[in-house]
Amino acid sequence: MNAILPGLSRSNSPAGIHTNRFIIALTVTLASVLELLDTSIVNVAVPHMMGSLGATLDEIAWVSTGYVVANVIILPISGWLSGQLGRRNYFALSILIFTVASMACGAAATLESLVFWRIVQGLGGGGLLATAQSTIFETFPVKEMGTAMAIFGMGIMAGPALGPTVGGWLTDAYSWPWIFYINLPLGIAALLLTLVYVPDSAMQQKAAKVDYIGLILLAIGIGALQTMLERGEKNDWFQSTEVVVLALMAFFGLFLFIIHELETRHPIVDLRIMRDGQFNAGLIYAFLTGAALYSTIFMFPVYAQSLMGYNAFQTGMFILPSAIATAIALATTSKLVARGVSAKAVIVLGTIVFCYSMWMHYHFTTQSGAEDFFWPLVLRGLGLGMVFVPLNNLAMSNIAPKDMANASGLYNLTRMLGGSVGIATSATGYNHLLQSQQAHLSEHLATNAPATLQRLTTLKQILIVRGVPESMVNSKAHALLNMQVQKQANMLSFSQLFFWFGIVLACAIPLLLLMRNTKLRQGSMDAH
Structure with missing residues (x-):
């Protein structure tokens, strides 16, 4: 070799x-x-x-x-x-x-x-x-x-x-x-x-000795914690039974692991x-x-x-x-x-x-x-x-x-x-x-507000120039305004x-x- x-x-x-x-x-x-x-x-x-x-x-x-x-x-x-x-x-x-x-x-x-x-x-x-x-x-x-x-x-x-x-x-x-x-x-x-x-x-x-108990507790505690962090947002965190179970497994697994590792001779x-x-x-x-x-x-x-x-x-x-x-x-x-x-x-x-x-x-x-x-x-x-x-x-x-x-x-x-x-x-x-930004911006977009009316008017004019039928101009202008609000809410977030x-x-x-x-x-x- x-x-x-x-x-x-x-x-x-x-x-x-x-x-x-x-x-x-x-x-x-x-x-x-x-x-x-x-x-x-x-x-x-x-x-x-x-x-x-x-x-x-x-x-x-x-x-x-x-x-x-x-x-x-x-x-x-x-x-x-x-x-x-x-x-x-x-x-x-x-x-x-x-x-x-x-x-x-x-x-x-x-x-x-x-x-x-x-x-x-x-x-x-x-x-x-x-x-x-x-x-x-x-x-x-x-x-x-x-x-x-x-x-x-x-x-x-x-x-x-x-x-x-x-x-x-x-x-x-x-x-x-x-x-x-x-x-x-x-x-x-x-x-x-x-x-x-x-x-x-x-x-x-x-x-001198393999700490099997510590290994199992570590795998349970760290594994459950990381899985909870990976899947928490998708499952709405503690509204989910899965996330609650993972949190309990992580807590008790790591708590028992720490106690065991501090007491054992071969951690x-x-x-x-x-x-x-x-x-x-x-x-x-x-x-x-x-x-x-x-x-x-x-x-x-x-x-x-x-x-x-x-x-x-x-x-x-x-x-x-x-x-x-x-x-x-x-x-x-x-x-x-x-x-x-x-x-x-x-x-x-x-x-x-x-x-x-x-x-x-x-x-x-x-x-x-x-x-x-x-x-x-x-x-x-x-x-x-x-x-x-x-x-x-x-x-x-x-x-x-x-x-x-x-x-x-x-x-x-x-x-x-x-x-x-x-x-x-x-x-x-x-x-x-x-969600907070969307609610905040929506409050300032009352349909009778001067700024909102001016923005809608501008959007309607742009749509008419682009050849959009008059029957669809109003709905499309409101849809575009909502898209702009969504984009701005994203940016602020x-x-x-x-x-x-x-x-x-x-x-x-x-x-x-x-x-x-x-x-x-x-x-x-x-x-x-």
Whole structure:
């Protein structure tokens, strides 16, 4: 085996790891990008899947729900699985499962088989994020950690943003199975690179006993919580028996899980690392950052496509400068923090930039175009990119190297749950705001109001010029006016949501008072 893959023989030597550290970072980032890309790439292909598989919208939703639920169940136990199997073996196995499941998803001929393989794909992909981050923390010396996290951060931030663009292009140019087949060459490349370059952890410890009770409680609690967040808006939240049952399962599952994990000698997730106040503050900030990131990624395409009439590819091209800005911000902030600039100051500045971007989003109108989107989206990317690296560093600075895999799993789970809560809250908030705005605007459109009469007169004149028969002019003018009211209500609802996204992240700034500008602990690379 070593003759075929010569990198294996030196994969755990400090000199070999140090020499290949940037290849290792790119390898684990590539795998993470694949995982995150598939959280959003499916959304734009939903209508095509429904037609091909004969499924309803509610049924096809399980294609996304099953994947994300499997993701969040695996994330917190990825550190334990890494210790049981060995980090390189676990990471390679996760990529292999993800890639094989991707091929099966593309070949699925029924809804049931597609949902099944999406769940398997999610189980494979869920272990990639936390294992990738813990690998980077242990592979790089502290002085280069900012650069390494910048490389990783580019994948974390760009993956969800590029999903709709890539998915839209593949679906339009080829067919929906290609959103899964695209994973095959990239997955194979990531697998081979992992086997050659990714090292085992020098700190990994195999548990003496498998915590089956903790695993079952975690699966019930996290699985029910994520399913509730995915399906709550569709089922009118707590008006639905299904949502109430899921909420109770989530509450009792997680409550019993926490009690059990704190009492057992061999926990599947060691919650004792949460004694560190700095880590806890970082988790909350990561939760709110995830909510801000995923909510804006979710709502801007809805605004651009449903209200402004752009297609998925055009929307993706609007978002592309934001992804580039994020990459620039990640590279820049990593250098600044490495040179001693206060991580807390950079986070505050990034949060302010994001909030200003949301203020610019707040002023979008129904007449906004590409030139109006450019700077708000660029600033959004810059702001979130400035937060990512220093927040990671601060949150993990007190974590012992042996606990890094466990901490990374909890950190990434928290950010993903923040994204799920943000998307669910955005969807619900948008519907409530829309109803409120429609009622408010309708109150000001009394048929005898001078402004309303003037608007109707203008619309009638336009219709007559266009050759509409006089018998239909009046009804069509009222219909057009109602459409304009609907469009304006939509626009006002989007504007207010963007404004609140900024407020939510701004509320996280006081958490920095609980954190100190301490440096990350050195991992296994003390020989550097």
